[in-house]
Structure formats: C-alpha cells, structure tokens
Ligand code: MG
C-alpha cells in the first residue's frame with residue numbers, strides 16, 4: 001500500500017518537472033528572468049515583492065503571478081503599480097505547480113517582459129517539491145516564526161538559491177536571534193546567499209532588490225551570448 005502511494009507521488013513529480021522544463025524554455029526564449037518566492041503566511045513575501053516592483057519597474061518590465069488560496073487579495077497590491085498581474089487561485093491546494101504557471105504564462109506578454117515574480121502559496125513544505133520552471137528559488141522567513149523554524153523545515157532551505165530573513169527589526173521583541181537563524185540556514189546549505197531584511201531599513205531592501213537585478217542581468221547576458 002505504501003509503495004503504491006510513493007509511486008503515484010513519483011509520477012506526479014515527473015509530470016510536473018516536464019511541464020516546468022517547458023515553462024523554463026519559454027521564459028529563456030523571451031529572456032524573462034523568473035523568481036519563485038516561497039515562504040510561510042506572514043513572512044512578508046507580498047511586501048518584499050512590492051518593494052522589488054517599486055524599485056525596478058522603471059528599468060524593467062515586470063509581471064507577477066500571485067498564487068494563493070484566495071489570490072485576489074495580494075494581486076490587488078501588485079496591480080496598483082500598473083503591472084500585469086495574474087492571480088492563481090489554488091483553492092484547497094497549498095502550492096503552485098508547473099501546470100498552473102503554464103496556464104498563467106499564456107496571459108502574460110513574455111516578449112515584452114523582463115522579470116516575472118511568482119508568489120507561491122504560503123507554506124514551507126510542499127512548494128519545495130514543485131519546480132515551476134523558475135530561474136531562482138527564494139525562501140523568505142520571518143523572525144516572528146521563531147528561531148527553530150529553519151531546522152524544522154530543512155528541505156526548503158536546502159533547495160533555495162536565496163534565503164531572506166525578514167522583519168529583523170522586531171527580532172529582539174520576539175526574542176529571536178536573526179544571526180542564529182542565518183547560521184542554521186548555512187548549516188543546511190553552506191553556500192546559499194542569506195539576506196537580512198526589514199521593510200523599514202532602506203539598505204537591507206537594496207540588498208534584496210540588488211540581488212534580483214544582478215541575477216536578472218546575468219541571465220540575460222548569458223542567454224544573449
Ligand atoms: Mg502574500
């Protein structure tokens with residue numbers, strides 16, 4: 001019985017990977033750099049995406065896929081910038097998958113897009129298993145989640161290509177050591193870049209935004225060459 005369940009899971013992931021690969025090819029063809037932004041509810045995914053849009057929208061054409069159980073709430077926060085925003089309601093599903101992104105990509109003019117920001121559904125577990133075709137996997141964790149949150153969710157921190165520890169301005173108030181959180185991440189994934197952010201700290205936001213811009217430029221340069 002257990003074997004049966006495992007086999008189903010394996011096929012689901014294989015089918016998902018195939019569609020993810022198609023998504024990736026489509027994005028590459030149009031030089032669209034894409035981020036899969038993962039993290040728990042309340043970690044600040046929407047806020048950090050808003051900051052990225054605010055600072056990059058004058059230089060790059062940005063589109064957003066807002067995945068959520070009820071996606072419309074976050075989508076309106078992105079639409080106010082006047083950028084294409086595709087809400088994806090996942091209903092009972094607690095993650096985006098490649099097929100949902102494939103569908104959403106049909107509603108985006110990729111030829112005129114430079115940067116695609118994908119906000120995944122808020123949890124630290126199953127989004128890990130579903131490749132979307134993105135170029136960069138980001139995990140955002142807030143100090144309010146407690147400093148044992150990272151070691152409780154090793155897989156997402158092992159597979160992320162950028163880790164952000166957010167709301168560090170209130171670390172002291174919630175009795176959490178952001179440096180310990182950073183060390184926990186590095187113990188799971190020694191070479192992953194870790195950025196500490198607070199929406200009230202301009203410089204920390206510039207690190208986050210600068211990282212995205214650097215990766216975007218690198219991807220576009222490599223594909224053009
Ligand atoms: Mg959100």
Ligand code: ZN
Nearest residue numbers: 093094095126
């Ligand atoms: Zn899920």
